[in-house]
Amino acid sequence: MFSSFLAASLLSLALSAGAFPEYRSLAGLSAAESTPGAQPPPPAINDTSSKLVFDEAHPWEPLRPGDIRGPCPGLNTLASHGYLDRSGVVTPGEIITAVQEGFNMGWDLAAFVTYAAFIVDGNHLTNLMSIGAKTPETGPDARTRYYWRFEHSRRIRGNFLFNETLFDQLSQAAIDFGSNGTLDVTSAAVHRHNRILDSIARNPNFTFVTPRYLTAYAETTFPLAMFVSNQTSDSSMTLGLDDARSFFQKHKYPDNFFRRNGSYGLTEVGVLGAEVFELFPNIFPGNNEGVGNYVLDPEDPGFNGDGLCYAYYKQTNFTLSLYPDPTDDLRTALQQNLASFYSLLGDPTCEEVFPFGQ
Numbered sequence: 343m344f345s346s347f348l349a350a351s352l353l354s355l356a357l358s359a360g361a362f363p364e365y366r367s368l369a370g371l372s373a374a375e376s377t378p379g380a381q382p383p384p385p386a387i388n389d390t391s392s393k394l395v396f397d398e399a400h401p402w403e404p405l406r407p408g409d410i411r412g413p414c415p416g417l418n419t420l421a422s423h424g425y426l427d428r429s430g431v432v433t434p435g436e437i438i439t440a441v442q443e444g445f446n447m448g449w450d451l452a453a454f455v456t457y458a459a460f461i462v463d464g465n466h467l468t469n470l471m472s473i474g475a476k477t478p479e480t481g482p483d484a485r486t487r488y489y490w491r492f493e494h495s496r497r498i499r500g501n502f503l504f505n506e507t508l509f510d511q512l513s514q515a516a517i518d519f520g521s522n523g524t525l526d527v528t529s530a531a532v533h534r535h536n537r538i539l540d541s542i543a544r545n546p547n548f549t550f551v552t553p554r555y556l557t558a559y560a561e562t563t564f565p566l567a568m569f570v571s572n573q574t575s576d577s578s579m580t581l582g583l584d585d586a587r588s589f590f591q592k593h594k595y596p597d598n599f600f601r602r603n604g605s606y607g608l609t610e611v612g613v614l615g616a617e618v619f620e621l622f623p624n625i626f627p628g629n630n631e632g633v634g635n636y637v638l639d640p641e642d643p644g645f646n647g648d649g650l651c652y653a654y655y656k657q658t659n660f661t662l663s664l665y666p667d668p669t670d671d672l673r674t675a676l677q678q679n680l681a682s683f684y685s686l687l688g689d690p691t692c693e694e695v696f697p698f699g700q
């Protein structure tokens with residue numbers, strides 16, 4: 343089912359960058375000195391109605407030295423308004439609550455995505471993760487053996503900065519294809535498609551496989567679904583470019599911003615993600631073997647077949663590769679976090695696996 347795949351898609355959102363931020367001295371007891379271990383996801387919020395979220399309790403504040411922001415405009419904005427700790431070092435539970443409160447992301451989608459990211463990016467002992475570059479503030483890193491592989495497989499430094507060239511391309515898609523110069527489903531899909539074609543044409547190492555394949559389609563829908571103020575089921579999904587820039591560049595809610603009415607969960611991302619995919623339904627998981635030579639991956643189901651389970655196994659395997667031989671509390675925490683992750687698959691069609699024991 344398409345919706346499950348998009349859900350799975352947001353896994354492995356490796357948040358670590360190649361660079362360490364500047365050293366920041368710790369005043370007093372750091373959160374990274376306590377080791378609560380694995381924690382279960384917090385409960386869903388009950389009230390998912392629209393409400394003012396740029397309120398007096400959540401003022402936007404500029405970055406302080408050492409504050410971390412990353413590739414996700416949603417999490418960046420939540421941190422800059424204090425829905426998340428402004429430092430950018432957070433627990434998975436804090437992310438799950440904040441994305442619900444601040445954007446009305448559905449609990450099922452939020453929890454799944456967050457645990458998927460946390461098991462590879464987070465610190466299982468301190469229960470902390472960074473929303474951007476790797477930092478000592480999350481505690482000592484136990485991922486030793488495959489550290490470089492992990493870093494190399496992910497992002498390059500520059501990606502964390504707002505890129506005016508890319509924003510111009512997004513704007514151009516909105517002007518050429520959007521409703522009255524706004525970002526809508528069509529122009530968002532055009533932009534995504536252009537980015538994929540550009541990568542195929544220029545990046546000899548381009549890989550576009552699960553989970554990134556699925557993530558890309560899900561993320562394309564997020565601005566339409568969650569950056570539009572007071573979105574309701576009968577309002578149009580169009581995002582003005584000034585508002586888009588506010589999130590992407592300033593990490594700031596537009597003035598008087600109301601979160602959407604009703605949550606945006608697995609079901610909703612499945613529906614809208616399918617719309618985006620169907621506009622250019624000929625890109626399947628694969629990777630470049632040299633520029634312009636995009637070779638399909640026959641193993642990767644993408645949106646077809648049992649993609650959710652494929653993603654679960656892939657992510658679990660990746661976690662094991664990062665922690666080949668954990669002991670004691672670390673092993674226990676890995677067991678518990680993987681069990682939480684499996685429980686968040688909803689109604690899985692695959693067996694749970696226990697690479698760290700039961």
Ligand code: HEM
Pocket residue numbers: 355356357413414415416417437441445447451452453455456459561562564565568569
């Ligand atoms: C639930 C926890 C979330 C996690 C762990 C997460 C993580 C990420 C990561 C790692 C990326 C970068 C992907 C890449 O380029 O490799 C990303 C991109 C993105 N995220 Fe999130 N995200 C979350 C929630 C949200 C929410 C609630 C929103 C919107 C309200 C959002 C909007 C976006 C958008 C629009 C992008 C694409 C940015 C771009 O193309 O430059 N995310 N997210």
Ligand SMILES: *[C@@H]1O[C@H](CO)[C@@H](O)[C@H](O)[C@H]1NC(C)=O
Pocket residue numbers: 385386387388
């Ligand atoms: C939601 O409501 C239920 C039932 O009233 C309650 O047990 C639960 O604690 C509430 N959740 C939150 C996050 O407040």
Ligand SMILES: *[C@@H]1O[C@H](CO)[C@@H](O)[C@H](O)[C@H]1NC(C)=O
Pocket residue numbers: 500501503505506507508
């Ligand atoms: C911004 O994106 C463009 C287009 O992909 C790229 O050529 C350029 O290097 C990027 N700039 C930075 C600073 O990353």
Ligand SMILES: *[C@@H]1O[C@H](CO)[C@@H](O)[C@H](O)[C@H]1NC(C)=O
Pocket residue numbers: 522
């Ligand atoms: C189109 O955008 C312009 C400028 O933002 C605005 O004045 C006009 O009302 C919009 N038209 C429609 C049909 O939304």
Ligand SMILES: *[C@@H]1O[C@H](CO)[C@@H](O)[C@H](O)[C@H]1NC(C)=O
Pocket residue numbers: 545546547
């Ligand atoms: C592609 O990967 C090779 C080998 O890891 C590396 O030397 C090269 O710089 C990469 N090229 C790009 C454009 O990332």
Ligand SMILES: *[C@@H]1O[C@H](CO)[C@@H](O)[C@H](O)[C@H]1NC(C)=O
Pocket residue numbers: 392572574600
């Ligand atoms: C939000 O949308 C509803 C339904 O369209 C509308 O009645 C309400 O006035 C809007 N609220 C704001 C603050 O725009």
Ligand SMILES: *[C@@H]1O[C@H](CO)[C@@H](O)[C@H](O)[C@H]1NC(C)=O
Pocket residue numbers: 391574575576603604
């Ligand atoms: C908000 O959503 C609820 C159900 O999710 C619905 O009953 C209500 O009519 C919606 N309000 C608006 C203004 O669309």
Ligand SMILES: *[C@@H]1O[C@H](CO)[C@@H](O)[C@H](O)[C@H]1NC(C)=O
Pocket residue numbers: 652653655656659
């Ligand atoms: C995960 O690892 C197992 C054992 O090595 C392997 O059989 C399986 O194909 C892997 N699954 C994925 C999706 O990578």
